[in-house]
Amino acid sequence: MAPSDKDRIRRGFTLIEVLVAFVILALFLGAILPSLSASLTSTRTGNDTITATAYAQSLIAGVGVEGLITEGEFTATLEQTRFSSRLTVRPYDAPAAASTGARLYQVTARVGWRDGARERMVSLTTLRYATGQ
DSSP: OOOOHHHHHHHHHHHHHHHHHHHHHHHHHHHHHHHHHHHHHHHHHHHHHHHHHHHHHHHHHTTTTTSSOOOEEEEEEOTTSSOEEEEEEEEEOOHHHHHHTOEEEEEEEEEEEEETTEEEEEEEEEEEEEOOO
8 A cells, every 4th residue: 555645744744843853952952051050060169168168167176186275377288189278276365264364266267279260268267265275
């Protein structure tokens, strides 16, 4: 049985429908991909900020744990990462602490990293209480 004219027309329309579907898909992907890329960049920046904050918290937590608090500025680079840190410890003048014989120290931890062309940084500051120093 020979194909009728209707069958030939239907096959032609199917090919056109597939081409139209590919064009619509290409337009849709062209509109979606930039926002997907921005989302991935934001996620990476958020993860880096969380990592830097955790590192800064651990630097501050370690001040005075192994003995007396040492004044000064200390720098380090995390091995195999792009993070670097600066820990600053200096005396903090507080009238109430002077009357009790205790000393307060202002501890600032800064963790920085490069995110593409941008320099980013997390900075945390706290006071540490020291007796017998």
